[in-house]
Amino acid sequence: MALAVGCRARPGKSRDNKTGSWRVFKPIFDHEKCSKCGMCRTLCPEGCIHENTEGVFDPDYAFCKGCGICAAECPKAAITMKQEEK
Amino acid sequence: MAEKKTCDLFDCGHRACGGCGAALSARLVTEAAGPETIVVASTGCMEVFSTPYPETAWKVPWIHSLFENAAAVASGIEAALKKQGRKEKVVIMAGDGATFDIGMICISGAFERGHDFTYICYDNEAYMNTGIQRSGATPYDASTTTSPAGKVSFGNKRPKKDMPAILAAHGAPYVATASIAYPADLMQKVQKAINTPGPCYVQVHAPCCTGWGFEGEQTIAIAKLAIETGLWVNFEMVDGTVTKVKKVVRKPVTEYLKTQKRFRHLFKPKLQEAEIAHIQAIADKNAEKYGIDIKVPPKKE
Numbered sequence: 001m002a003l004a005v006g007c008r009a010r011p012g013k014s015r016d017n018k019t020g021s022w023r024v025f026k027p028i029f030d031h032e033k034c035s036k037c038g039m040c041r042t043l044c045p046e047g048c049i050h051e052n053t054e055g056v057f058d059p060d061y062a063f064c065k066g067c068g069i070c071a072a073e074c075p076k077a078a079i080t081m082k083q084e085e086k
Numbered sequence: 087m088a089e090k091k092t093c094d095l096f097d098c099g100h101r102a103c104g105g106c107g108a109a110l111s112a113r114l115v116t117e118a119a120g121p122e123t124i125v126v127a128s129t130g131c132m133e134v135f136s137t138p139y140p141e142t143a144w145k146v147p148w149i150h151s152l153f154e155n156a157a158a159v160a161s162g163i164e165a166a167l168k169k170q171g172r173k174e175k176v177v178i179m180a181g182d183g184a185t186f187d188i189g190m191i192c193i194s195g196a197f198e199r200g201h202d203f204t205y206i207c208y209d210n211e212a213y214m215n216t217g218i219q220r221s222g223a224t225p226y227d228a229s230t231t232t233s234p235a236g237k238v239s240f241g242n243k244r245p246k247k248d249m250p251a252i253l254a255a256h257g258a259p260y261v262a263t264a265s266i267a268y269p270a271d272l273m274q275k276v277q278k279a280i281n282t283p284g285p286c287y288v289q290v291h292a293p294c295c296t297g298w299g300f301e302g303e304q305t306i307a308i309a310k311l312a313i314e315t316g317l318w319v320n321f322e323m324v325d326g327t328v329t330k331v332k333k334v335v336r337k338p339v340t341e342y343l344k345t346q347k348r349f350r351h352l353f354k355p356k357l358q359e360a361e362i363a364h365i366q367a368i369a370d371k372n373a374e375k376y377g378i379d380i381k382v383p384p385k386k387e
Contacts, residue, residue, distance in 0.1 A: 014099035045109040047094040067104030068303030
């Protein structure tokens with residue numbers, strides 16, 4: 001691997017690394033229960049939860065590591081963790 | 087369905103453990119600081135998981151030199167920006183090992199010279215990157231690989247170093263502590279530090295699920311318990327005087343200690359009442375020093 005001058009890297013190049021493969025438990029978002037507070041988006045250590053055009057939230061499963069912080073902290077208990085079949 | 091992308095300056099795909107408190111602190115700090123920021127990192131877990139070459143999770147200019155000299159590198163950058171008349175803000179992101187122990191000389195020098203930067207210490211209370219060795223930030227009685235609990239020891243024998251007081255004594259205009267459990271408060275403090283001229287310091291409590299021994303989903307709950315038991319105090323210090331403190335109705339320290347494997351030896355094989363009383367005394371001292379207790383009026387019979 002050739003090193004760039006100053007060992008620099010393109011901003012956000014880490015997106016090449018799809019950390020979703022680490023996941024054991026998958027968060028399932030129930031949009032019916034969601035109060036649109038955005039706590040899941042704020043507290044996700046990956047920053048992989050995005051607001052869709054309807055104002056509710058969905059995780060990007062390509063990056064979600066399944067830590068479960070969103071499910072533990074959701075004030076409406078609208079997120080459940082389900083073991084994933086692989 | 088089209089999505090509004092979360093425009094984070096600290097992007098997905100970094101290699102932190104699931105439920106990492108430090109990764110969350112990096113997201114919140116960059117969101118508060120904004121794109122006109124230059125981040126200087128020390129060696130540490132965050133440096134390793136966010137920038138394995140040729141990948142980087144950062145979307146702002148980011149530089150790493152050595153473990154001990156983040157404050158010196160930031161001083162140079164700040165001086166160069168000043169000479170060129172540029173307005174970018176310089177933010178240092180360093181762990182507790184780099185701040186409390188290894189970088190101490192460079193930090194002291196930079197604060198004494200009065201450079202205009204913001205020093206953020208994400209405090210996960212040990213050297214997590216190299217395998218959980220104790221640092222100056224490790225709390226009393228925590229078991230780490232260099233302070234193991236066993237037949238002759240209950241873990242780390244020294245109390246946590248009071249870094250905010252040391253930097254306030256340097257004449258820092260703004261010193262604060264924050265926690266990832268209160269993200270709005272954390273971001274407000276980072277913005278205040280960035281907009282205050284001179285060297286400012288924010289110490290962020292960032293639980294480490296691997297090092298402390300708990301499940302990733304509990305990261306926020308444990309950070310909250312640290313505040314609710316009085317073992318971590320969220321405060322703001324302007325020109326050396328405490329101006330704002332997060333007040334709580336305090337819980338006993340055991341509520342916090344029993345959630346983590348690093349304190350398991352205090353409960354198993356038998357309850358170590360004397361050691362727990364010592365930790366409770368640390369919390370009581372914090373409560374008295376900062377006045378964090380909310381006086382609950384006695385219930386009417």
